[in-house]
Amino acid sequence: MLMWWVMMVAMMLPSATPAILLYARVRHVRGSDAAIAQPWVFLAGYLTMWLVFSIAAAFAQRSLTGPSMALQGSLAKGLMLLATGAYQLSPMKSACVSQCRSPGQFISHHWRSGLTGALRLGVIHGAYCVGCCWLLMALLFVGGVMNLLWITGLTVLVAGEKLLPNGRLLQQVSGAALILWGGTKILL
Structure with a gap:
């Protein structure tokens, strides 16, 4: 669990940085107003959701992998690729990732003051982030949980979807490519 959490923190913080920095900037502009909790509280809420994941x-x-920490067999890998590709194209994915693409709009919409407000804001942001990326992270079972190339590729894909x-x-191109790849893996 700790390995997964450290990996998720390393993979997801680059794409969450704009929201975290914007929250810190709001606090700074307001002169460290006591009604605005420290940025680490927002971050703690965000990281809590990745801990749950x-x-x-x-x-x-x-339950799914052996010592290789990857799914075994083309069928299992193909099905995971197909499922992830379909999710990439789904309205649920789009709804979640849209919250991550505009941190200013997200923060202003969900803002509550105080310590619990900041924690709540971080939890909500983390929930949307998990909602848009959970199946992409499950692709680590296809390439191997400790495969640095997969980890780097998924980190770049997530950051690109949210920041570019x-x-x-x-998001749409990767979804179509994953469906094609999954279908090929199953058929060949």
């Missing part, structure tokens, strides 16, 4: 991922890893001006196009 990490617990689930660790249980899935124990054409992130939606990247």
Whole structure:
């Protein structure tokens, strides 16, 4: 579980940085107003959601993979690729990732003052982030949980979807490519 959490923190913080920095900037501009909690409180809420995901991922890893920490067989890998590709194209994915693409709009919409407000804001942001990326993270079971190339590729894909001006196009292209790849893996 700890391995998954550290990995999720390393993979997801680059794409969450704009929201975290914006929250810190709001606090700074307001002159460290006591009604605005420290940025680490927002970050703690965000990381809590990835901890919950990490617990689930660790249980899935124990039940789905062997010592290689990857799914075995083309059918299992192909089905995971197909499922992830379909999710990439789903309205649920789009709804979640849209919250991550505009941190200013997200923060202003969900803002509550105080310590609990900051924690709540971080939890909500983390929930949307997990909602848009959980199945992409499950692709680690296809390439191997400790495969640095997969980890780097998924980190870049997630950051691109959230931070690039054409992130939606990247999301759609990756979804179609994953479906094609999954179908090929099953058929060949």
